[in-house]
Amino acid sequence: MVMPADVKFTRVCPRCEQFLYGASLAIRRHATLMETAITLSRTEHSEEERQRFKAMLDATFNEAQAAWDAYRNHLVEHGILSPA
């Protein structure tokens, strides 16, 4: 496997931290929203509210998944993780 020059000779680099930070922020954003949705689900709420949360949960989940995948791919480039 050919690795980009900037990651070839190091095990970890400052971008690892950036990818991890990005992924962890995105996951926390989704988690906070989901926790709110769980709380809301125990109370009276409108269909409009339910649809609004559904859209936000979908969007934040996909953002978190993309950020997590980017982090994973970066670690694969380093040879720290095995390719899927």
Ligand SMILES: [Zn+2]
């Ligand atoms: Zn790195």
